[in-house]
Amino acid sequence: xxxxxxxxxxxxxxxxxxxxxVPEVTAYxxxxxxLTTGMGEATxxxxxxxxxxxxxxxxxxxxxxxxxxxxxxVRRYNTWVYWLAVVMVAVFGTMAADVLHVGLGIxxxxxxxxxxxxxxxxxxxxxxxxxxxxxxxxxxxxxxxxYWAAVLATFALGTAxxxxxxxxxxxxxxxxxxxxxxxxAIPYVGWRWFGLNSIVAFWFAYIVTRPLGASFxxxxxxxxxxxxxxxxxxxxxxxxxxxxxxxxAYMAVSHKDVMVRVGPGLSARARSQAGSRQPARPRPPExxxxxxxxxxxxxxxxxxxxxxxxxxxxxxxxxxERRRSSPSAAACSTARRSGRRRSRAxxxxxxxxxxxxx
Numbered sequence: 366x367x368x369x370x371x372x373x374x375x376x377x378x379x380x381x382x383x384x385x386x387v388p389e390v391t392a393y394x395x396x397x398x399x400l401t402t403g404m405g406e407a408t409x410x411x412x413x414x415x416x417x418x419x420x421x422x423x424x425x426x427x428x429x430x431x432x433x434x435x436x437x438x439v440r441r442y443n444t445w446v447y448w449l450a451v452v453m454v455a456v457f458g459t460m461a462a463d464v465l466h467v468g469l470g471i472x473x474x475x476x477x478x479x480x481x482x483x484x485x486x487x488x489x490x491x492x493x494x495x496x497x498x499x500x501x502x503x504x505x506x507x508x509x510x511x512y513w514a515a516v517l518a519t520f521a522l523g524t525a526x527x528x529x530x531x532x533x534x535x536x537x538x539x540x541x542x543x544x545x546x547x548x549x550a551i552p553y554v555g556w557r558w559f560g561l562n563s564i565v566a567f568w569f570a571y572i573v574t575r576p577l578g579a580s581f582x583x584x585x586x587x588x589x590x591x592x593x594x595x596x597x598x599x600x601x602x603x604x605x606x607x608x609x610x611x612x613x614a615y616m617a618v619s620h621k622d623v624m625v626r627v628g629p630g631l632s633a634r635a636r637s638q639a640g641s642r643q644p645a646r647p648r649p650p651e652x653x654x655x656x657x658x659x660x661x662x663x664x665x666x667x668x669x670x671x672x673x674x675x676x677x678x679x680x681x682x683x684x685x686e687r688r689r690s691s692p693s694a695a696a697c698s699t700a701r702r703s704g705r706r707r708s709r710a711x712x713x714x715x716x717x718x719x720x721x722x723x
Contacts, residue, residue: 385441385442385501385502385503385504386436386439386441386442386447386503386504386509386512387442387447387500387503387512388442388444388447388616388622388623389622389623390500390567391621391622393612393615393616393621393622394622395570395574396612397448397609397612397613397616398451398571398574398578399574399577399578400578400605400608400609400612401448401451401452401455401578401605401609402455402520402523402574402575402577402578402579402582403578403579403581403582403601403605404452404455404578404582404601404602404605404606404609405452405454405455405456405458405459405520405579406455406459406524406527406578406579406582406583407582407583407585407586407598407599407601407602407605408455408456408459408598408602408606409421409425409456409457409459409460409463410459410583410586410598411598411599411602412424412425412456413460413463414598415599418467418468421460422460422464425453425456425457425460426457426460428453428456428457429453429454429456429457431453432446432449432450432452432453432454433450433453433454433513435449435450436449436450436513437506437509442623444613444616444617444622445613445617448609448613450513451516452609454513454516454517454520455520457517458517458519458520458521458523458524458575459520459521459524459579461517461521462476462480462520462521462522462524462525462528463524465479465525466525466528472533473525473528473529473532473533474529474533476525477522477525477526477529479525480518480521480522480525481522483518483521483522484515484518484519484522484572487511487514487515487518488515488568490511491508491511491515494507494511495507495508495511497564498564498568499564500512500567515568516571519568519571519572519575520575522572522575523572523573523574523575523576523579524575524576524579526575526576527541527545527575527576527577527579527580527583530544530545530576530580531580531583531592537584537592538580538581538583538584538587538592538593539580539581539584539592541576541580542577542580542581542584545573545576545577545580546577548573549570549573549574549577551569552565552566552567552569552570552573553566553570582601582605585601586598586600586601
């Protein structure tokens, strides 16, 4: 990002583009995002441990492709379609991170570093191509591709980082969840009181939401022998899914995920997805001309003009001996109105005026 973006103070997001494909960043957005991370972690573990892991990965990848294709197919932001894509990214992102460790035997530290590099490369390519990383500019196909690639990388990175802190570092699921809950407050504090750039703060928090939700989901699902509460992955996945459906339905009905920022401290709800338009501003009443008023105005102007000319001092009468050589008054007035000082018609007038002054 440019120096101006990094040094920019807190600012209000621009007016929402009508073709944007992502929701506005509100409290409902962050709550639903954290729940999708926990739901994706629990669902992935349930499918892998309940069924054949290879078949579960293929099913998860197929559902992920269908959800992303549907998201790219719609022309504008749709609440249900967007969050379906996020849920499928959460499930498949967890599977992608687990494949490196469980299937290939790669340590969590290596997979965490690998996905960090992948995410950094995506951000660099995105910025070099579009000159911005703001989610408020996701209204072209290329920017949408970069956005979902970054989202998938953040889910995989968060899964690997959460497992690394819980299993390798030894913090446990609850300790990792508390640690990431403290970390996710850092971008908010930096943006709220220290002028941290809003784009940096958003992606910082977006990455941390993954290990935050996954750590608490593992703490609820895994048995007490490994540091959990033992509710089971299926129960945690089902409860999380029901809560997510409720939140998404509320946002779809209330449209609180499509707020339009119009100024500092002000916001207005965007147009509904049913195609309703905002009422047009009432036009000011047209001014009607009154013929009588126009006539009175013209009369007053002519009376003022007559009074002005009558107030001017009159010239002395022309001597009889010079009256014959002097031009007519009509010729002098015509020459004055024409403004042609060097024309032939104006020369007698100037000579007559100079002689009259003598």
